Amino acid sequence: MFYICTENINTMNSLTEENYLKAIYKLVDGEKVAVTTNAIAEKMNTKAASVTDMLKKLSDKKLINYEKYYGVKLTAKGEKIALNIIRKHRLWEMFLVEKLEFGWDEVHELAEQLEHINSEKLVAQIDKFLDYPKVDPHGDPIPDSNGKLQIQKSALLSTFKKNEVCMMTGVVDHSPSFLQYLAKTELTLGSSIRISDINDFDRSLQIAIGKGKPFFISNEVAKNILASVK
Amino acid sequence: MFYICTENINTMNSLTEENYLKAIYKLVDGEKVAVTTNAIAEKMNTKAASVTDMLKKLSDKKLINYEKYYGVKLTAKGEKIALNIIRKHRLWEMFLVEKLEFGWDEVHELAEQLEHINSEKLVAQIDKFLDYPKVDPHGDPIPDSNGKLQIQKSALLSTFKKNEVCMMTGVVDHSPSFLQYLAKTELTLGSSIRISDINDFDRSLQIAIGKGKPFFISNEVAKNILASVK
DNA sequence: AATATTTTTTAGACTAGACTAAATTTTATT
C-alpha cells in the first residue's frame, strides 16, 4: 500500500531547490531511511549549515518531511518533482547521444543544465522524438511522465560465475574516465558477455563479447558493470 | 573599417548579465547611438536603479562602455556575447519548429530559457542537425559562430505598390497572437505575395498567395510583415 | 537665465543562497 501524488508538480521551484530534491532522492535510493544533513552537504558540494537553511525552506513548501537533528524524507510531491527532473536529465542524455552524436561519457554535465528547462511540451516532444526510450545511455531507467520507474533486476558483473553468459545493462561508476575506458573495449549496453575464466587470486575476469576474442578486465571494472542473466 | 573581437567569449556570465547584454544589443539595433538606462529598464521589466547597478558591473567586465548620465554601448566583446546568445536563441527556435513539431507562435519563451545553456558543442551539433539554417522560424537571421550576421534587405509589405509581387521574409511583431493570426492565413515565410489592390481610404490590401484566391489584410497587418522584391 | 521637468544615480533595505564560527543536540566511549 502506498500513496500516489496527484498534485500538480509544475510549480515554481528554483534551480537550487530542484537540485536539493534530486540529491535527497538519490541518497534515499529506494531505502526507507531518512537522509542526513551531512550526506546532502557532501553530495551538493556545500556546507551543512547551508543545507539546514534549505531543508527549512523545502519543509515549508511541503516537499520534504524534516525533523530537526533527525533527518529528512521526501513527501510524495517532493519525490514526484525529483523524478521529473531525473526523467528530463535522462531523456536529454539520450537525445544528445542518439541525435547529436555525443559520446556517453560527455553528456552528464550538459544534462545537469538541461534538466532544469521548464516546459512540459518540450519533454513530451523529446520523449516522442526518441520513440519513448526506457533507459538512458548509461542503462539507467527513465521515469515515465507520472514519475513511475521501471526497476531493473541486474547484478554486478563481478558476482557472476565462470562460463555464465549475461547481458550488460548498465554501469555503476558514471565517471567519464570509466565510460571512456569501456568505450575502448567492446563493452557496451546490450553486449552479450561470457565469463570464460575467473582468476582466483585477484578476481579479475577473462570475458568474451558475443563471438569476439576473450580479454581481461580487473575485478574493479567488473564491480562497476551491471548485467542481467540472459 | 571596423574591429573584430578575437577574445574568448566563453567566460562565465550570469543569466542576468546575458539578458542585459542581449537587451542592449537589441536596443542599439544597428544604430550607433548609446542606449539609455530607462530604455533598458523597460525592456528588462526592471527599474532604472537596478539597471544602473548592472551597468557598473558590465562596465567593470569590459563588456560595455558606460558613461554616467550619457548612456551605454557594447564593446566588441559584449556584442559578440550578445550575438552568441541570439544565435543560440534562434537555433533553438528552429530546432523546436523543425524537429519537435512546435508552432512558430510557441517557441520564443522556451528559447529564452534554452539560449542560456552553456555548451559550444551542443550549439555546433544543433546547427549541424538542422543543416546550418540561415534564418529562424520568424525569418530572423541566425548569426554564425563568429557572430557574423547576414543582413537581409526587406521592406514592410505596406510599402509595396499595387500589382507588385514579393516574397514574405519575416515579421515585425513576434507576438503569439499575431503569429497565430498569420498561421490561419496562407501567409508563411517564403510565400509569394501579389498585391492585387490597395484601399486608398484605410491602406488595407487585397493580396493573393501564389495562385490562391485573394483576401484582405489590414494596413496594421501589412506593416508587420517583411517582404523582399521577387 | 532662471525654473521646472525628466532622467539617472546614490543610498539604504530586502531576499536567496552561500559561508564561518559558535552553540546545541545526539551518539559513542569510557
Place this chain on the structure above:
DNA sequence: AATAAAATTTAGTCTAGTCTAAAAAATATT
C-alpha cells in the same frame, strides 16, 4: 552515568540582484 566526539543547528556575514525613496544631473520650458 559521565564525558568526549560527531553531527546539526543557529547566529551573523557576504554577494547578486532586486526594490523604493531621495539626491543629483541633464534637458525642457518659460
